[in-house]
Amino acid sequence: MAEIDGGINDYEAQRRANIERNNALLRDLELANLGAALGPTAISSSSGSKRRATGSPGVKPTVKRTTKTQRPKQAVEVLPRRTSARLAGIEPESEKARVKAETEYVALQEAEKEARKRVGGDIKFEDLSSDKIAQLWTFDDDEPDSTETKTSEIAGDIVQLRKEMSGLKLYEKFEPNDIKITPERVYTIGFHPSASKRLVFAGDKIGNLGVWDIDQVKSEDDEEFPQTYLFKVHARTLANFAFAPSITSKIYTASYDGSIRCVDFVSGISSEVYYGTLGREPDAVSELQFADANTLYFSTLDGEVGRLDLRTPKDITKYRLHDKKIGGLSLHPNAPYLAATASLDRSMKLWDFRKIESLESGELQPKFLSSYDSRLSISCTSWNNEGSIVCNGYDDTINIFNLKDSTNWDVNFNAPEELTPSSKIKHNCQTGRWVTILRSHWQRNPLDNVQKFVIGNMNRFMDVYTADGIQLARLGDSDLIRAVPAACQFHATKNWIVGGTASGKVCLFE
Template sequence: MPPLSQYEIEREANIARNRALLEQLELTQAVASLPSKAPKAEPKAKPVQPSKRSKASKEAEAPRRQSARLRRGAVDPNEAPSQKRKREAEEEERLAKEAEERLEAEERARAAKRPRHHDLDIQALVDDLGAEDISTLTESLQAITKEEYPRRAADIHSYADLDDEQEEREVAELRSKLRGLKVVARAKVTEDRVYSAVYHPEPSKDLIFFGDKHGQLGIWDARAAPDEVADEDDDVTPTNKESGKYWRLQLHWPATSKSSISCLKLNPVNSHSLYSTSYDCTIRNLSFGSGASTEVFSTTDNTLISSIDLTPTGADMWISDALGGVTHLDLREDKSKARWYGLSDQKIGSLSLNPTQPNFMVTASNSRALRLVDIRLDAPITPPPSSPGAPEDGNSVGTDETLIFDSATVSEYTQTKRGEGCLRGEWRHDKSVSSAYWDPRGRSIVSTSYDDTLRLWDFNPSCFAKNSSFPSARPFSRLRHNCQTGRWLTILRAQWTPNPDVYPHFTIGNMDHSLDIFTCKGDLITRLSDPKRITAVQAVTCSHPNVLERAASGNGSGRCVLWAPA
């Protein structure tokens, strides 16, 4: 055995000293006394597992480039002049054909990125589904057209004359029913972030429509029996699997963030069709009976549509956009007959028509102003000489024949005797107003603002007389609520429960992953949460129009939740 080096001798000595030191400190017994297993941690909430797994599409490998010399092959140095002319003619013909094919491919690629303005059927909207799934979807949509479910409005005087004791009793009854709501169904209804939602009024179903960031419409029958799908993950428990059935329709195109579905509204007359607005600058109507999607309205590429609302008759639609204007569209006429009114110098994020007094519209703008407009007085405005045309800033709105009334024209008209009652009220917020909506009675307004405040107004019915002025009063209630969603979450909006038979209340998502429910007076009814199953902000909410104990919410990944009695 060769002698050890000085380094190895010092190393062995260090090891011996360390071993002796550990024995003196009796660490062996200390280690032996420790528990053999660490305490079991609380199981973390797993995201709901999709039952329908999309296959990853593999792109075909592009052909490798070759030089023209290699494609031509070797040229015979002794070829005859006639053969050379023939070869060169063939080469020119081939190059021209390749250039034509390349131009056609580029045009197809450009067309694939443009919004679709033509009529679309179910097959075009769900081209990745099989015939059986399309048949099931068609039958489900047609089934809800057998009955009419008109949008209902409450009486403007309902719950207005209650004394304190009666009001406490109503709130207590509401709290007792809503505080027991649990997560009864979960599913990844859309592939991307949920932007909008609406609950169908069919009382025997929980049918909810969700619009996502990439123009996809998710239709979720939350209580339907789920399809039998073989498990791919052995560790997925039944509570982490999807519930109900859902279908995904590519309603707006292209399938990018340029086609986010910003608003969904059911036909107020019978709920047999769905209106959707998108950042692709179009509004489409999906008929449940025929399955056809048709374009209702479109603007130019520079004007994003933010929200819509319809009158109770379903004949008139009002549209808000990113240029600070609202468009009136009579659905009985051609869309070229629309009228655009400039009401703000910044984006109007939402508008809402009073359900009992549909002549009154409330708008929420990035200019920090909430405005109350009497739309009965818009007709006397005479078209300016530049109409049809574009506003002064150079951005065009609507179709070529849309009548344009810029903000200067509207402001001048409101200062005349005939137009002095058009703008009935204006209330400033500390930061931009992200939403403002009327309640089902048409007397209360709730607004959401980036100043982390929810504001509530209540108007006496006498204010709605044609020549009456609204009191320039502050909101009667201000609620602190974190609305700092950032760029990765959908803006929080307080949504009234559309059920007119119950005490007015609204729902709003909470940054602490709960769903908050407040009364029309600003009292917190309950805060729904489930930390074991909900680990994301429920940014988008909606409620059943005819069943009290039903609410739905969606998050930034397309996962949606149904809240109902256990």
């Protein structure tokens, strides 16, 4: 290899030239980055409600409502920080450092365990004063609306039905981002059955029960905010709730902490009506349904269904229906001895509780009627008052079963061993880890006499379908609804729909 002046060969000269060229490029990049840092910057916000500086490319402006208010800042609890081993004079990797780390870890574990500990017995909501109860629980009607007196005739024109449902408007008083009903992810949501006072209830991932009094506001510093209430009733996920048929001032809640509680909004007391354990772990309750004013059915994550008589709450009967988790339980509204269950074992099954059988294991089981087997897990099942069942699951399919003659089934009726859907709808149900499982729910007693159900949409909408699988509406607002309203529900009689998101916020269409 030839040498040049100074004894440097061609290879070394080329290497030095490359180094100098790379250094020049780095100097140019540093100057460019410095200029960008001195220029206009994006405005950031933890809530995501603020926008970038005016003129930023690719940002779609948000249409803001004139009634939008800013949520008051909440007090943040300052927790003690971990102490520094260096400042404490502890040598790294020493025995003293190891003991300190283990002590801190145990303390954190105990604090988390204490936060998840179930509270038994009665809970008195001391912060809910009598005047607040009077304001919250004031109704013009003591009972839910009756379909016998308020049923209207419909023409059956699908175009008109779509026009009516698609015409539902997003609640205008406050934006969805300002209506925070629970501190954590909404797992279940629904309306109080009354139509005179509009109340929305939601259960979250850590056992809170949130209440939104829709038509009331609270004022702070001359600004208006949604009137909400929050009650800590469980130690783990509040999975489902139901109102007592005869006393609508009481709401019964089911939780993964293994308990069912009754919250009485007149007395302001939450009382425990059931607690079950499976070995050392709680017998997590996934859903509950009233068969009548005194009889409550509930499902567990162990594949059982329990029957509880509220007059004798210690007299509980359990039935083995599945080998795996039951995620959905529904009783026929007009024949409550008929039940449908949806399970992680990829099946939906129908049962008749008028006839109870004993298994070889000694466990009890109602008469098996029929089943539908899916490719993947089935998340929920819902039975409407005309006899149709809707279920959906992880196979991205909504299935509707027309069983309108089910009220005529006698105790000896032999149903087909396998159910066949009358309608199938493709629907994305892949929610992932951080979004609540999508569940389809019928409107309980529609005043317009149209059987319809609602289910969340992963594109931040809520979809409404008829019992024939015809889509009536896709409700949403891409500018104002910023998360998936995964938990959603109709009002029992009115065409009002509410949805809850992973951030504990709600959107209402009315």
